[in-house]
Amino acid sequence: MLDLHRLRLLREVHDRGTIHSAARALGYTPSAISQQLSVLEREAGTPLFERVGRNIRLTAAGEVLVRHASTLLAGVEAAEAELATVAAGRLAGVVRVAAFQSAFLSIVAPAIRALAATHPDIRVEAAEAEVEQAAPALRLQQLDVMVGDEYDGQPRAVHADLLREHLLREQIRVVLPLDHPEAGAERVQIARLGDVAWACCQPGTGHREMQVRVCRELGGFEPDLRYSSDDFLILFELVRRNGAAALLPDLVLAHGAPGVAVRLPAEGSVGRTVFMLTRRTRTPTVTAVADALRAAAATSL
Template identity: 50%
Template sequence: MIDFRRLRFLREFEERGTLGAVATALGYSPSAVSQQLTLLEKESGARLFEKAGRGVRLTDAGRLLARHARILLAAAEAAEADLAALGGQVRGTVRAGGLQSAARRLLVPAVARMAAEHPRVRVEVTELELEQALPGLRLGSVDVMVSDEYDGHPRPRPGGLRFTPLLDEPLHLVLPAAHPLVRAGGPVPVAALRDDIWTASDEGTGHHAMVVGTCRALGGYEPDLRHRSGDVDVILDLVRIAGAVALLPAMTLPADDPGLAVRPVAEAAAGRRLFLVTRDGPAGPALTAFLAAVTDLAQRLP
């Protein structure tokens, strides 16, 4: 019996051509990928790979099985969708991931709505960045991801995934209420914050890259990015209590906080857009209902 999960590894290898590229795409080590493909060879009873320089390539049997893998995996997803729709009731499991602000403002309210409108749907929510979610999206352990990208910092669009625009929102500078630039009122220039201490998300995230890129492009300087956190509440505390400054999407900001001053960027409009990321192919009734709930909630945000 051939393991469907290992067929996904084979499909990725056909698309990417090296074990290292498959490992990077799926978030596994090259040795783990190699082990899964070796087990697939044993299960299939055919030699699927052959030496090619320092790496390996598909044999004729490997290419044949990879073609069947694409068909089988698509058929399995279609069968699940059809079976879910057969009974006339929306049922099934939806595994959703999202960055922190989207989880709070969109995914959690969507869970509550699904519980009220479709009680036979089980929704599982995990806080994730897109890079963390990619392996699960490709292998089927994550059904939908709410991801983001910032102006001037587009994300790659890996094959086999669908990126559906969900929401555009502005970025705002967040300063301590007692900051000297707050008294003047109105937009604040990024260039005027050259000597301030900055806070942002962890290095390697889109938010971190956006803050650094914005300071370089609009201010002509490298920010003193002294504090890093993946938790927006920690970032806001660093502004409110420790006197740092931040550049944050509107969705992450509290409605009213006397310790914070929220100002537009003076030099140029800056923004973030959110996407729903799903696998290509048909979505079952449960996932379709959940996507509709998240989309409706996004449209209702102030």
């Protein structure tokens, strides 16, 4: 009999690439995972791995087992959700949601409030996370729903096992201090901002990549990325108090932008798409949460 916990470990190692990466994600030691996988090999009665340098690679049998593991684990998840619903007499259970900061404020928080009234037995556990962290967690069933973003010209990876749904589209606007010479213009020419300090999100984020790309393509210069924070309130303050410039989306600006000038770029339109990801098989509780997120997104701007 194959053990579901060991199958989950097998899938985690497969998706994360190494035993050490899986161990860090799960809070285990690498040796503990190796021991469990050795037991799984004995249960399977055939080699599941082969050594490649310091890493391991799944054999054909291991690939087959990973594919079936995903199906089995999804079935267990669906059964647990249905049992919770039957026991409560209405939709019940835990749904884990992740979203980037501005979507958390404008979409996830209102959706949780609405669900408390319509489905009080659904417990929503929500966390802030960027797509880079949330998408792998969703595929590994550590999350149930995620809200992500995709800037123009920076497509996200497409996963065949995940269902993507469009939520909204927003504009990216230039944010400047009120005393900047371009602050009074109806539209700001990015090309005239080459000598200012820029505030943006941390390295490795879509926002930072977007800001560099816009300055290069529309402005013709390499931006002076002097300030970095994933907290948009900090970015606002850097613009307002320190004379920085930033490119910020509508969801951020929807909460107000006192003391700064907000303008569209003159050289062209820059946008961002906000989307929702779930696994392709949605339980009734996940469907209810997805419906609430969709409704909240429709009124967020």
